[in-house]
Amino acid sequence: MFQFMHYPPQLWFGQLSLGLINGSFYALLSLGLAVIFGMLNIVNFAHGAVYMLGAFCAWFLLNGFDIPYPVLVHGHLALASAHLPSHLNMWWALFLSPLFVGIFGMILQRTMLRRLDGLEPIYGLLLTFGLAAIIQGLLQNAYGSSGEPYDIPGVLSGGHNLGFMFLPNYRIFVVVASSIVCFGTWFAIERTRFGATLRAATENPKLVQAFGINVPLMITLTYGLGVAIAAFAGVLAAPIYQVNPTMGADLIVVVFAVVVIGGMGSILGSIISGYMLGLIEGVTKVIYPQASGVIVFVIMAVVLLMRPSGLFGRAS
Amino acid sequence: MSVNKKHLFAGLMLVTTALIAPAHAAASKSLTLAVITDMSGLYKDAGGPGSVVAVKMAIKDSGIEKQGWSVKVIGLDHQNKPDVGANVARQAIDQDHADAIIDVPNSAVALAIEPIVQEKNKVFLIDGAAADILTGAKCSPNQVHFATDTWALAHGTGGAITKSGGKTWFFITADYAFGKSLEKNTGAVVIANGGKVLGHVRAPLSTPDFSSFLLQAQASKAQVIGLANAGGDTINSIKQGAEFGIQKGGQTMAPLLLFITDVNSLGLKTAQGLEFTSSFYWDLNDKTRAFSKRYQALEPLKHMPTWDQAAVYSSTLQYLKAVEKLGDATDGRKVVAEMKSFPTDDAVFGKGEIRADGRAIFPTYLFKVKSPAESKGPWDYYKLIAKIPADQAFRPLKDGHCPLVK
Numbered sequence A: 001m002f003q004f005m006h007y008p009p010q011l012w013f014g015q016l017s018l019g020l021i022n023g024s025f026y027a028l029l030s031l032g033l034a035v036i037f038g039m040l041n042i043v044n045f046a047h048g049a050v051y052m053l054g055a056f057c058a059w060f061l062l063n064g065f066d067i068p069y070p071v072l073v074h075g076h077l078a079l080a081s082a083h084l085p086s087h088l089n090m091w092w093a094l095f096l097s098p099l100f101v102g103i104f105g106m107i108l109q110r111t112m113l114r115r116l117d118g119l120e121p122i123y124g125l126l127l128t129f130g131l132a133a134i135i136q137g138l139l140q141n142a143y144g145s146s147g148e149p150y151d152i153p154g155v156l157s158g159g160h161n162l163g164f165m166f167l168p169n170y171r172i173f174v175v176v177a178s179s180i181v182c183f184g185t186w187f188a189i190e191r192t193r194f195g196a197t198l199r200a201a202t203e204n205p206k207l208v209q210a211f212g213i214n215v216p217l218m219i220t221l222t223y224g225l226g227v228a229i230a231a232f233a234g235v236l237a238a239p240i241y242q243v244n245p246t247m248g249a250d251l252i253v254v255v256f257a258v259v260v261i262g263g264m265g266s267i268l269g270s271i272i273s274g275y276m277l278g279l280i281e282g283v284t285k286v287i288y289p290q291a292s293g294v295i296v297f298v299i300m301a302v303v304l305l306m307r308p309s310g311l312f313g314r315a316s
Numbered sequence B: 001m002s003v004n005k006k007h008l009f010a011g012l013m014l015v016t017t018a019l020i021a022p023a024h025a026a027a028s029k030s031l032t033l034a035v036i037t038d039m040s041g042l043y044k045d046a047g048g049p050g051s052v053v054a055v056k057m058a059i060k061d062s063g064i065e066k067q068g069w070s071v072k073v074i075g076l077d078h079q080n081k082p083d084v085g086a087n088v089a090r091q092a093i094d095q096d097h098a099d100a101i102i103d104v105p106n107s108a109v110a111l112a113i114e115p116i117v118q119e120k121n122k123v124f125l126i127d128g129a130a131a132d133i134l135t136g137a138k139c140s141p142n143q144v145h146f147a148t149d150t151w152a153l154a155h156g157t158g159g160a161i162t163k164s165g166g167k168t169w170f171f172i173t174a175d176y177a178f179g180k181s182l183e184k185n186t187g188a189v190v191i192a193n194g195g196k197v198l199g200h201v202r203a204p205l206s207t208p209d210f211s212s213f214l215l216q217a218q219a220s221k222a223q224v225i226g227l228a229n230a231g232g233d234t235i236n237s238i239k240q241g242a243e244f245g246i247q248k249g250g251q252t253m254a255p256l257l258l259f260i261t262d263v264n265s266l267g268l269k270t271a272q273g274l275e276f277t278s279s280f281y282w283d284l285n286d287k288t289r290a291f292s293k294r295y296q297a298l299e300p301l302k303h304m305p306t307w308d309q310a311a312v313y314s315s316t317l318q319y320l321k322a323v324e325k326l327g328d329a330t331d332g333r334k335v336v337a338e339m340k341s342f343p344t345d346d347a348v349f350g351k352g353e354i355r356a357d358g359r360a361i362f363p364t365y366l367f368k369v370k371s372p373a374e375s376k377g378p379w380d381y382y383k384l385i386a387k388i389p390a391d392q393a394f395r396p397l398k399d400g401h402c403p404l405v406k
Helices: A009-040 A047-063 A090-111 A121-143 A169-191 A193-203 A205-210 A215-237 A247-262 A267-287 A289-293 A295-306 B002-027 B048-062 B082-094 B107-120 B150-163 B177-192 B211-219 B232-243 B260-266 B286-298 B307-326 B332-341
Strands: A065-073 A076-084 A159-161 A166-168 B030-037 B070-077 B100-103 B123-126 B143-145 B168-174 B196-203 B224-228 B252-255 B275-278 B344-346 B350-354 B364-369 B382-388
Touching: A009 A047, A009 A169, A009 A193, A009 A215, A009 A247, A009 A267, A009 B211, A047 A090, A047 A121, A047 A215, A047 A247, A090 A215, A121 A247, A159 A169, A166 A169, A169 A193, A169 A215, A169 A267, A193 A205, A193 A215, A205 A215, A215 A247, A247 A267, A247 A295, A267 A289, A267 A295, A267 B211, A289 A295, A289 B196, A289 B211, B030 B048, B030 B082, B030 B307, B048 B070, B048 B100, B048 B286, B048 B307, B070 B082, B082 B100, B082 B107, B100 B307, B107 B123, B107 B143, B107 B177, B123 B307, B123 B332, B143 B332, B150 B177, B150 B224, B150 B252, B150 B275, B150 B364, B150 B382, B168 B177, B168 B211, B177 B196, B177 B224, B196 B211, B211 B232, B224 B232, B232 B252, B232 B260, B252 B275, B275 B382, B286 B307, B307 B332, B307 B344, B332 B350
Parallel strands: B030 B070, B030 B100, B100 B123, B123 B143, B168 B196, B168 B224, B224 B252
Antiparallel strands: A065 A076, A159 A166, B275 B364, B344 B350, B364 B382
16 A cells, blocks of 8 residues: 555545645635635635624524613613523424624625725725624623534434544535535636626726615625635534634634735635645645644745746736 | 022022932822733733723722722733833833832733833733743742733643542643743642653644644643633644544643633633632632622623733732831832731632732642533633632742742
């Protein structure tokens, strides 16, 4: 049996499969970021927070919502909460969570982000960074840092022994589901009439508006779409990690590096570099695990030196 | 002449006041306690706001405020970064006039804060950090170490599992001072008990996905996978270990450091059967139960106390007793010497003592996580397997190479 760099092939195949799975999350998240940056010119630092909200939303859908309301206790205002029971499983969550979080994102865009139109991207970055800190802080105060458990749905539990590794069924599902969403989004933006209009609206909003198309509405919907993809990734992540207020913050910086490597705003670039960096990270975890936290940034630095606009970005 | 007399009198008054002032300030009975902990990351539930609650309980139980002392508590976030922690500690001492720094769950941060406390001659009550070097080569006359350390954890869990047949080990280690220390200590215990260490992998702190490391552990065919990590990292390792069928494949997962909040987060279905060492559990005896119920009512998330928070309570109580006896908290070294001079006695750890190297000595316990069927209700998570007496639970004084021990 062949050996490569002293490691048995089982280990390589295993790590590459895992890299592909982690790459799926990177691809989904960087795709949403690329869509938002490409179409709205906003560096959406709240992306990690909405990914986390997606996971929390799934948890709420399964365990019910606590709705706080103010009450008077001995003449003082206090908070009480009512429990709204809910037992919707992950299949519902995969659909409902992106919907709810998407609507939440659209409200944010309409009430706050829209006011930054025409300003430097740094303003959007600061605003979304602040929003992320607030959302994360609120959930941390309410639920702590250890996270809430979320079980893998019954039909997807268990796994297959592939000979070189034990592959949980759920992880296969993650790769398939994320590939479908990535391909679907790419197709919708690059290959449909709606996507063509959207791209035109980014290039020249005034001209497109002159054709009777409601450009502000399109922009809101696009932001909603980008956020919904992140929430979808959050639901997929819930059973693998704990549903944890910091789960987005741990990931967002890496995902930004992925987007920069792929080329800011490039849809295809974000998808390909997402999967690719997942694989590279997987390999690093075998050769020199200590570096697995920084390898993505090393690659980012190299790419920026060689191709400042990213691997798939167009030089401006 | 009369004018000159007046001047002279005023001058005398000024000099007298100036002479009296410092003496008066030294005798002023005000204390500031800075709880420097993880307020936003993976160790927040283990220490965090709960540690502040524990300090406030200790202040109340010590009765020091009835003796005319005013005590201020500030809670600060070190973000698990040694540089941030060092800055926060410096600010707490210089600007907030903190007399003591408490908790610091994260050994790397604790090691960064230690020289600052010594330089400023304040007191460092270490509770959340577990690296055994803190009472070894890095011991200081300005600090005491409560709760557990990596030596105790390694000997408790590592010893018990190796003796009961888990002879081959593979470690998944948090890549910083604490993880490395825990791995080294446990490896030594495994080898001393006739076992063998097959390998290790060093995972960066706060890694979300442990599957790659778990796969390497699985491939090693070791009987036991030792988790030399803590908090969120341990939770993710155990949860993903279950997903990858580690336990079903016959390998044992051994969390070398576990908080009750980790078990609460994982749920008993996933955590059942785990064996581990802890110096505290709320359901040990009447006193721990009464303490924990009081704590739970005050804690924002209604969690039961972790061993870290219990140690924060115990160490703060001993500190306040010492300050009250001395009547003065300005000289940190004196306060620590006083803390060591009389036995500890409190609701969480019972009777104990603080050794010359700063190590507080209590019994520790080997626990097993209950199955969902065995648990009678919320927080009923552990069953006691064995009690390790105080004199065996911690590293012998002479083996630590602490310069304070002659």
